[in-house]
Amino acid sequence: MEQAIETKALSKSFDGLPAVDKLYLSVPVGSIFGLIGPNGAGKSTLIQMLTGIIRPDSGDGFILGQSIRKRDGSIRNRVGYVPDVPVMYPGFTVTEMYRLGSKLYPFWDWERCRDLHQGFQLPEGQRIRNLSRGQKVQVALVMALALRPQLLLLDEPTAGLDPVVRRAFLQTIIEEVAGQGTTVFYSSHNLNDLEQSADHIAAIYRGRMLFSHTLDELKESVHRLQLIFTGEPQEDVIKALPGLIEYQQSGRVITITITGHLDSISPRLVEIEPELVKELNLDLESIFVAFMKAQGYGFERWEVGS
Amino acid sequence: MWLEINPRSSTPIYQQVVDGVKELVARGILVPGERMPTVRELAVELSLNPNTIAKAYQRLEQEGIIETMRSRGTFVAGRMKVLDMEMAEQQLAGLVERVLVEAYHLGLNREDIKQLFEESLDNWEEKGGK
Secondary structure, three states: OOEEEEEEEEEEEEOOEEEEEEEEEEEEOOOEEEEEOOOOOOHHHHHHHHHOOOOOOEEEEEEOOEEOOOOOOHHHHHEEEEOOOOOOOOOOEHHHHHHHHHHHOOOOOHHHHHHHHHHOOOOOOOEHHHOOHHHHHHHHHHHHHHOOOOEEEEEOOOOOOOHHHHHHHHHHHHHHHHHHOOEEEEEOOOHHHHHHHOOEEEEEEOOEEEEEEEHHHHHHHEEEEEEEOOOOOOHHHHHOOOOEEEEEEEOOEEEEEEEOOHHHHHHHHHHOOOOEEEEEOOOHHHHHHHHHHHOOOOOOOOOOOO | OOOOOOOOOOOOHHHHHHHHHHHHHHOOOOOOOOEOOOHHHHHHHHOOOHHHHHHHHHHHHHOOOEEEEOOOEEEEOOOOOOOOHHHHHHHHHHHHHHHHHHHHHOOOOHHHHHHHHHHHHHHHHHOOOO
16 A cells, blocks of 8 residues: 555535546555645535545545545544534533544554643543644644654644644654654645745645645746846747746746746757746745645736737 | 754755755865754754655665664764765766856856865855865
8 A cells, every 4th residue: 555545536516516527546654644625625625535434426445545435434543633613512522532433443542642631732621612723733743743644634723823833733643644654634824834844745626626735846946037138029939838837027027937947948948038037935825825826816806828 | 053044945955954954065064974953952942844854864874864763862973985086076967057047147257167166165164165
C-alpha cells in the first residue's frame, strides 16, 4: 500500500448540485497533504466521504487500502478525524470522552492520551459544553492521536485557534508524522500553516481537482516574473505565452504569473526582448489566488488573452 | 540548530535548509565531525515537514557536506578537497554574474566592485569564516 488515500471518480451531489465531481486523488503514505480550495469547493464533503459520514453517489475511494463503501466501520479503527466543528457529547466531561474513545478504538493508547492532554493543558473534569471551540478542537486532536492513527483527517483544524495553540497543534502533528510515519490529510484556509508543514498540496474547485503537486514542484513550476522593456512591450505576444495565468501591466513594466519550468519559459522570454527579467517571490497564497483568478473566481476585474 | 527559514519564499524549503546548513559550516559554527540533529529533531524544532528535512539531508549528503554513519547518526563532513577546479569555477561563475548584473543596475563600476569584494572577504575572515 503506497497510497494512504485514493479516490477514483468520486462524486457526490446535494439536491442535484455536484459538491464533489469525479474526483481523482492520491495521497502517499507518510505525507502531510494539504487540501485547499475556496469556500464551497467540496473540501468538507470530500473529507466526510473519506470518514464514512456521508456516502458517495458514484465512484469509489480507498483509505489505508480499504474501500470507503465498506459498512462495518473497521476501517476507522486507525483513522483519526478532527472536524471543523467537533461533535461531542456536551454533557460528558473530557475524561468521559476519553473513556468512550478507549472503548471504541482497539489501539487506544492511554499514555499518549495523558501526555497530549497535559501538553495542551486541558481541563479534565470540565464538561464539553463549557469548553471553547479551540479547546474542543484540542480534545478532538488528543483523541484522534490517542487511537494510534495511521491516517489523520483534519478539516480546517487551525481555524479559530490562538497563535500559541496553533503552533503547538502543528508541532504535535509534525512530531506524529516524524515519529510514527502517520499520514496527515488536512484542509485549511490558512495557507501559511500549510506552506510550512505540508509537503503535498492539492487544490479543488467546484468539486474538481485544479492541481495536485508536491509543494516543491508547485514552487518550481509557477513563477511570477517582472519584465521591464525599453521599447513598447509586445502585449499580444506576452498574453499568448503558454501557461500564462496572470498578466498585469503598468507602463513598460509587465508582471506575469506563469506555469512551467524556468528552463522552458526562458527561451520564450528571450524572443520578446525584455531589458530585464526579475523573478519575484511567489508564496502559496499568491499561487492559489492566481489559479483561482484564472478560473474566474474572485471579485477583481481581470483580463488576459485566451 | 537554528536556521532562518522563510516558508513563503519562492525558494523551496528544502533548498533553504541546504543553504542554511552550508552557511553554518562555512562560518565555522558547525564544525567537521559535529553531530547533526536527526531529521525528526530538526523537523520538530523548526516546525517543518520531516520529508522536507529528509530531502535536504539527502542533498547535503550528495554534496558531501554531511555524512551519515549507519546507526550512529549524521555528522558534518570534513572540508571537501577541490577535485574539479573547472566545475567549481563554473558553479561560482553563475553567482558572480548575478552580482555583476545587480551592480550594474546600482551604478557600481569595476573599482567599486573590486573594493566591495575585498571588504566582504576581510569581513568574512574576521568573523571566523573559512
